[in-house]
Amino acid sequence: MKYLTYFILTIIALFYSCNNDTPTDPGSNQTGDYTKIHTVESGGTRFEVWSSSSPNLIYGYNNIGFKVFMNNNEKTTGFVKYKAIMYHGLNGPSHSVPSKVNFYYDSQIQLFKGYVIFIMYDTAAFWAADYNYNNEAQIDSSVFTLFMNDLSQIKVWDNIYTQRTYILSLVTPLSPRVGLNDIELMLHESSGLVTYREIDSAEMFIKPWMESMGHGSGNNVNPVNLGGGMYKGTANFTMAGEWFLYDSIKYNGQFITKTPPPKFIFDVY
Ligand SMILES: [Cu+2]
CATH class of the missing domain: 2.60.40 (Immunoglobulin-like)
Structure with missing residues (x-):
């Protein structure tokens, strides 16, 4: 009987130790x-x-x-x-x-x-x-396998003067809300889509625009470089609906974006 009690206690101890999952567990996902x-x-x-x-x-x-x-x-x-x-x-x-x-x-x-x-x-x-x-x-x-994400936005264009391809990537937010939104964008240049380089010395000028009502917004902050090709600013979407976010980019003394500049399109809610 004493042996059986010991056996049961051992089983209970094993059970608890096996269920002690933590985020640092090597098997954790x-x-x-x-x-x-x-x-x-x-x-x-x-x-x-x-x-x-x-x-x-x-x-x-x-x-x-x-x-x-x-x-x-x-x-x-x-x-x-x-x-x-x-x-x-x-x-x-x-x-x-x-x-x-x-x-x-x-x-x-x-x-x-x-x-x-x-x-x-x-x-x-x-x-x-x-x-x-x-x-x-x-x-x-x-x-x-690559999966689609309908909310992701990437702008790719060629510039015939610099002979480069530029890639402007939306990092965040994928789903902006009404009001002030922190905007993070990445900028890369490439020749022939073989190698890519992060651009850290560009200037960005953003312009939110509500096309359906023909107005923009105030209190926006142009994205500034954070290093590693990343730029952070603020966009003000003052009401719900569809907004464009234009981004004109100046690099090495000239605008590398076309006219009109690339735009992200958001369904702001
Ligand atoms: Cu491809």
Whole structure:
């Protein structure tokens, strides 16, 4: 009888220890705002893709991070390089997309942290990515699925004078509200959609415009550079309805945007 009681107590203790799940549990799919969305594995190397933007990789801006394991040992130093390629059909053209050049480990969120911007979505295309840990381990051409997000907005245009392609990406908000909204935008330049460079020395001039009623708004703040290709400002949408947000961009002493400038379109509520 005494032996049986001991046995039952042991079972109860085991039960409680197994249910003691915390966000720092190595098996957890959640760290901070990030969710594990995808794993690629080859030989003894494993890359986990995490995102705080969506449960999937989506058209538009994605806040992502990586966990890296070599022979089941988690890596927390060095860097991760990630390159996503879009293939327009089997023998069609292919190109890469903007992403952080080096993802470095952030001990707060326990991920190699950065971003990727999927600038196109096409159901006939497919995607693959190369993963590199610290030039020590590499997994190439791993196919993944991209999902659509109707709220994402990316503006891409060519400039014949600078011979560059510019990419203006909406980071936040995807769904602005009536009133003052913090606006975050990223700016990249590219030649031939092969490599991308974050632009940090541009000036931006935003103009909210309610086309249906023919008016703009006051108290807007032009986005200023925060480093890493990111710009932050404030847009004032003074009433519900459809608003345009124009962004004229000056870089190296000249406007690189056309006339009229690129515009994001929001259904403000
Ligand atoms: Cu494409």
